[in-house]
Amino acid sequence: MASPHPVCQGDPMIKGDLPGGLAVRRPRADDQPRVLAVLDDWWAGFGGDAGSLQRSRLLPRLFFEHFTASSYLVEHADGTVAAFLIGLLSPSQPDVAYIHFVGVDPALRRHGVAAALYRQFFADAARHGRRQVRCITSPGNTISLAFHTALGFRVEPGDLTLDDRTLERDSPSPQGGVTAHRDHDGPGLHRIVFTRPLTGEPPAAQPATASGTTAAHPRPHTSRDLRVCFLGDSFTAGVGDPTRLGWVGRLAAATDPDGLYLTTYNLGIRRDTSTQIHARWKAECLPRLPAGADNRLVLSFGVNDTAIDGQQPRVPLEESVATLHALLTEARPPLPVLVVGPPPGLDETRDVRIRTLDARYAAVCVALDVPYVSVFDTLTALPAWAADLTVGDGVHPGAAGYQILADLVAIPWRSWLDDGDQADGSSAVRG
């Protein structure tokens, strides 16, 4: 379920390109049946029963488990699927990124949704050192042909020429004929092959190694010296995660090093309230954020404020809100700050307080123009989150839950890192 807050609930860099009310995030395994369910409708039965069968076989679950970091899922405000792009960075061809499958809800067509997803994919692929994007489509899918041509793809010459009679008549191919590759995907499964250079996208900094894999180490001398303090509570510390990574470790590990020399500091303390975190932020963060580096702060707290101590929450709501406001005011400028909201637990009464706090934190961030990642509603609607809390200590998730959290934060995090790429590459901090 999408957040009601006008803040970055999975909002990525492409947010500005998408029609309002849409939220974009990385797909998950449990999205696969939801996407399969829309295919026939979205492809309008193209290719009949055989086409339907082929399409469903093109999206096995592995794409929603192993290629999520290069794919996107867009949802309407009511949580229904609005669009998807399944892509990958070719493991065999270090220069190539591949778009496997894309679809947009017919109600949203010609609003630039697919183009926005493609542009985002191009930028991500270029950042990973890819120089070319490839994809295919079926002869007869004239809309796909028009779309890819409009996006700058070239049709790669094949051994079969299709004229307009072979294609559907309602949308003739731009050149009046198109070349395809006979039996590309098996007997009778001819395909149009598209290719597009990525020369217009942000340059990639990461070279391929001799083995064909990408370089594992960032290059400090040519990269942005990015230092990020993650200040928060036990969720920030990753308590309950058997891998000890938590969402912060997973996020850091998944951040590609291209152009970034990223240092992360996990400053999560168990049981800490907003008041305690506010009291220690300068002493803990400032020594880690030297002048001349690109310094940043991620804040995530609030759940401990809502715990009942005696008859009252440990920190009254208004004090929690005022504390976040004070901390943000002290830190900004010069520090760019990203705030990640408190997650829900298993106690319904307490969750009411957490939801209220989430909404108030969102409002503070909107007022101060600070990006806020609200995770509460999405996690509440996800059975996998509650299930993971249940098998853990009842408060903290395990590996699966922290992965969900990391996935929710990943796109706004990347957007925030890119947005704040400062011209002089540095920010001073005050003591």
Ligand SMILES: CC(C)(COP(=O)(O)OP(=O)(O)OC[C@H]1O[C@@H](n2cnc3c(N)ncnc32)[C@H](O)[C@@H]1OP(=O)(O)O)[C@@H](O)C(=O)NCCC(=O)NCCS
């Ligand atoms: C192909 C598809 C993904 C395009 O999605 P979309 O969000 O409507 O596309 P966009 O709005 O971003 O279109 C970008 C440009 O592509 C071209 N284009 C898109 N749809 C077009 C159509 N029906 N006819 C002609 N040109 C079209 C236009 O130049 C458009 O720019 P414009 O609207 O400013 O003229 C969508 O039609 C779809 O989901 N089709 C069914 C699934 C499919 O065939 N997928 C591709 C093969 S895997």
